[in-house]
Amino acid sequence: MSHASWKQTLEGRIDPGWAEEIDHFEGQLELRRQGKIEEKVFAETRLRRGVYGQRYDNGKRHDGVAERPLAFEEKPTKGPDTLWDAPGMQRIKIPFGGVSPEQLEVLAELAEDYSDNILHVTTRQDFQLHFVHIEDTPDLMRRLAAVDITTREACGNSVRNVTACPRAGVCRGEAFDVSPYAHALMRFLLGHPDVQDFGRKFKPAFSGCEHEACGLVQMHDGGYVARMRDGKRGFKVVVGGGLGPVPHQAQVLSEFTPEEELLPQMQAVCRVFARLGEKRNRGRARIKFLVAKLGIEEFRRLVEEERVTLPHDDRWTAFLDDMPHTSGEAVLEPGPLGDAGRSPGFEAWHRSNVYAQRQEGYAMATVHLPLGDMTSDQARSLADIARRFAGENLRTTVDQNVVIRFVPDAELPALYEALCAVGLGAPGAGTIADVVTCPGTDTCKLGIAASRGLGSEMIRRLQAKAGTLPEAVEALSIKASGCFNSCGQHHISDIGFYGNSRKIDGRTVPHFQVILGGQRQENGGSYGLAVGSVPSKAVPLAIEALTGAFAEGREPDESFQAWSARLGKRSMRELIKPLMSVGPYAEEPEFYSDWSDVREFTIGDLGVGECAGEVVSLFGIEVVKAEAQAFDAQIALDDGDAGGAESLAYAAMLSAARALVRTEFIDVTEQPEDVVAEFRTRFFENERFFDKYAKGKFGAYLLERHANPDTTVDDALAARRIEEAQLFIEAAHACEARMTAEAAEVPA
Amino acid sequence: MTPQRIAAKFLVEPDPAAAVALEPVIGLFHRFIQEQSLPGLLLDVADYAHVPDGPGVVLIGHDVDYGIDLSDGQAGLLVVRKRFAGQAFGEVLRDTLGRALTAAQAIGQESDLGLRFASDALTLHFFDRLVTPNSDEAFESVRGEVEPVAECLYGAASYEISRVRSEDRRKALSLSIRGSGEIAPPSALIERLSA
Structure with missing residues (x-):
């Protein structure tokens, strides 16, 4: 040994x-x-x-x-x-x-x-x-x-993993293969002195085209879309996108940045972000806040100004000298998919998991990993399978799967059998059963509800229905996050969820906020909006209600996004409303624990411990008004009334703040000045409203809006304000739960 | 040298290939944490029931993990001993088996669960590619450490040690021990190990 x-x-x-x-x-x-x-x-x-x-x-x-x-x-x-x-x-x-x-x-x-x-x-x-x-x-x-993988800057306030469309190099619709550029950007920025002084992380992403979903550049801090101009390669560059508690769509920094300018322009962006980005308030430190604050024109001007001052670096263009034509080479000759020798289940797998590459006779096969998990034995088997069928051509995906590229069509039946033999042959990639989740309460310190537990349950139920669901329902996407931070990317799915909680019958009940109508296409082109919070254990029924209504009521070729927009948020809410209430603990105890966890639910692991309080608190009664206003704000936005939506969102924050204030000062007026002053003194300045990790971010939403009302309101601002109102209300719920627990701990 | 981790797996009886209901195991493991029913600092429960042939449900601990494991298509109790710096190989081996048998006993007593584990055979895995690579040399070396423990469990000349998973050298070094003749109940096996 x-x-x-x-x-x-x-x-x-x-x-x-x-x-x-x-x-x-x-x-x-x-x-x-x-x-x-x-x-x-x-x-x-x-x-x-x-x-x-x-x-x-x-x-x-x-x-x-x-x-x-x-x-x-x-x-x-x-x-x-x-x-x-x-x-x-x-x-x-x-x-x-x-x-x-x-x-x-x-x-x-x-x-x-x-x-x-x-x-x-x-x-x-x-x-x-x-x-x-x-x-x-x-x-x-x-x-x-030793195998050329680094963990450097996988976290921390620096440039995180550079992601790219997993079809890059084999996609039928791409301008060109972005993989070598993503690799070059990663190598250039890894440990670069200009990326060491950010106030927060920076996530870049590449896409080979504008309209598909795979690259999701619109939700990234920096996004690069491949474009050809006069026979020359370059990129449309966008900045300031991001999900998180308040999602932003990225804005166009440059319609065409030539390939040789990719790295220096990014270096200039990093310098501007490091110099002007927020450092003290972590909740406002992502580049999306800087871009929103400066405006994209001013941000662009600053980047261009910075670019001129950069000392030349040979690495900016050195990578172009040995640029591979495409990523990966096939190990087997192409051949057509014949009729003979197919296992049962192959057709269903082929329908959902196989993509015809632009290289004729080759396909990309998706290995569907439930919740992104595989065992060590499966990983070794996958390595063998890749070597046998496709050489070095493996990619992980943002849908938590792995793809094998350059598989000859003729070999697909054999590939399917090899995958099935090691438990990796599940069909349903890219379908409603391909549920995406963040780790949630399983392992994440910030998780509120069990997104993986929910995901596991959804996979079980939806896989059992495989082949029986209407085609339009089968094509939907479900994504769930354990909290509002959006690591599960719930904003860009047809049906999204994020974890929260509600105090009912003196106990805490895990819930998921339902987010509908997000768009994955157009690189994550628009974000869904909340329609209501459903108890965790009722989420599968909510999905049934929504998909059932969609299948019945959609026009031919109508997408879920178009259908939900046509019916409006109020109708969407009506569909899930019967599922939003929870009976007393004595009658429905199952609602008081989360999926894959028999413990009575608590958010105590996030902060202080909890115990039972009064059955229906004054806060519980009053905060309902805030939730109704936040919902009406969404309706107003849907109706094209951005100004009204923004006002309602502000009113919702005021109502939630007043609900908290009234737990201590019952006679507070409804005047915004009074409510804000009392909230500031009683809850904000003494940090009682502060979230353990987000600190005062959510409280600041109200204070900033109150102090600086916007004179012009567009749809983007209204949507942002609605998100802020939702988060403020959630924070009010959490604050009240902490207060109840603290009160119960005081000896009589 | 002692490897990084040592794992022992006792298969479900009578049919380890039959489906096991994992949902009740989640509840049981949470209760084990509440009641501190098993040795070690118990931390949390990880549910991997969605992974085919995977770790099933795992009771994660600081120095030992207990899981109802489904790998290789065979359900069993997998106990992974970790974090034992400075302890001798044989000592850790005995401790691993002692904890595994204790857990097998505790789970077996849960009549609602209906899980029983065969104690006449077990598989050992040695997770350390540096100290115990999956090689003939390492197997012979490990066998020397395992034999006294196997003898302690099943008696001299009443057991057989064979190497498993050797066809793929990338996998962790593994071996099986099969006892013969009359096998003592788990409680007696635990006593023998601690003697």
């Missing part, structure tokens, strides 16, 4: 710069363990290596009865409120989703040696390993680096 370390074993097989970085990280880890560097400094250091915290890493967990301490050994922390021995998550960057069989094999080993035998594909084409111990991370990074 070997006594050598991984560092010794892999010496000479790792890029020297990367090896040094990992050694440095290991040194920092040891210094922090000895208490020789500050916890905040170490936290940022590890985050920039993709080493995240995980739920319960503060050493407290609510077990359904009470919050209990997790008795980890006393050691220095890994960051504020983050215990050393608590397991965490390791995020692994996969630029443009490109992963080779060899890399997949190493990931499989790491999942077994350091994690829980599961490789999880994220909505940004990364891999994540969970329940990893921090002492294992340097060796884990070395093993990745």
Whole structure:
């Protein structure tokens, strides 16, 4: 048996710069363990290596009865409120989703040696390993680096994974293959001095075309759409998009940036963002806020000004010299799909999971991973299958799947059999059963509800109906996030959900806000809006109600987005309204726990503990008015009344604030000045309204709107204000829950 | 050297290939955490029931994970021992098996669940590509550590050790132990290990 370390074993097989970085990280880890560097400094250091915290890493967990301490050994922390021995998550960057069989094999080993035998594909084409111990991370990074994978800047306030359409290079509609450009951008910016001083993260994405969904550039901080002009390659460049609590559509920075200007222009964008972006208020620090504040014209002017001052860098164009014509080469000769020798189930799989490439005789096959998960054994088998049928041609996708490209059509039946043999032959990729979720309460510290539990249940139910659903329903998309931060990308699905909670019968009930009518096409071209919050356990029935009505009531060829827009939010809400109420605990206890979790639900793991309060609080009665106003704001926006919508959204925030104030000062007037003044004094300045992670962001929505009413209101501003109102109301609910719990803890 | 992780799997009996209802296991594992029913610092429950031939449902712990595992198409109790720096191989091996048998006993006592585990055979996995690669040399070395433990469980000359999953050298080193003759009940096996 070997006594050598991984560092010794892999010496000479790792890029020297990367090896040094990992050694440095290991040194920092040891210094922090000895208490020789500050916890905040170490936290940022590890985050920039993709080493995240995980739920319960503060050493407290609510077990359904009470919050209990997790008795980890006393050691220095890994960051504020983050215990050393608590397991965490390791995020692994996969630029443009490109992963080779060899890399997949190493990931499989790491999942077994350091994690829980599961490789999880994220909505940004990364891999994540969970329940990893921090002492294992340097060796884990070395093993990745030896196969040309880095975790650097997988988190932290820097440039995150550069994503790209998984069809890049094989797409029938693309202008050209964007993969080499995505790779070049990633290499250029990785560790670049100009990306080290951001107030917040920056997520870039590439698309080969304008109109499909795969690249989703409109929801990214920086987006690049391939364009040809006069026979020359270039990009339409957009900036300032993003989901998160308040989603923004990206705006056009440049209609055509020639390929040789791609890197310097991005460098200029990064410099402007680093210099002028918000640093103190984390909730306003993404570039979307800077672009919105400056206006795209001024932002463009600043970028152009900055570009002129940049010292020349040979790397800007060096990558163009050895640009591959397309990504990947086939290992097998093309051939047509014959009629003979097809397994049962092949036709259904072929219909949903296979895409005809622009290279004649070849196809791209999607391996549908439920919730983005596969085992180490499956990963190794997938590596073998890729080698046999397609060489190096694997890509992860933002739908949490993996695609195999350059499979000869003639080999598809054999490929299907090989995938089925290892449990990877599920049909339904890109259908309603291909549910996308973030980790939610399973592992995320910010999760409110169990998005994965819900996703798992939906997959089970929808796969059972495969082949029986109307075609239009089968083609819908479902995405769920565990909270308002949108990691599950709920804004851009036909039917989206994000987790929240409601106090009912003195207990907390997990809910999901229903978001309808988002658009994936046009690169995530428009965002859905909330129509109401449904108890978690009623979500499957809500989906049945919505899809049933859609199947019955749609016009021929009418999309879900067009159908829901035609009927309007009020009608949509009516469809789910019967499912929105929950009976008392004694009658419907199942509603008081979440999917895949038998514990009575609590949001205590997010902050302070909870316990039962009064049955119906004054707040509970009053906040209903705020929710109704927020909903009416959406109706007004649908009706084209942006000004009215914005006013109603503001009114909704005032009502929610007043509901909170009245729990302490019953006689507060309805005058906005009075409500805001009381809210500021009683809840904002003393930080009682603050979210544990978002801090004062949600409260500031009301204060800023009250202090600076906009003189001109367009649809985008109104939509943003509605989102802000929704979040303010959610924060009011959470604040009231904390107050109730604190009151119950005070000894009589 | 002791490998990074050691895992032991006891198969469900009588038919490990039959479907296992995993939903009740989630509830059971949460209760185990509440009641601290199993050895180790127990942290949370991970539900992977949606993954074909996957880890099933796992009770994640600080130094040990307990799972109703479905890998290789065979349901069983998989116990993964981790974080035991400085302890000798044989010591960790005994501890892993002791915890696995304790968990098998605890789960077996849940009559509503109807899960029983065969104790006449088990599979061991050694998750450490550096210390225990899936090689002939490493197998022989590991066998030397495993034999005294197998003898302790089943008696001298009453067991057989064979290498499994050797056809694919990328997989973790694994071996099976099969006892013969009369097999003692789990409680007696646990006592033997701790003696």
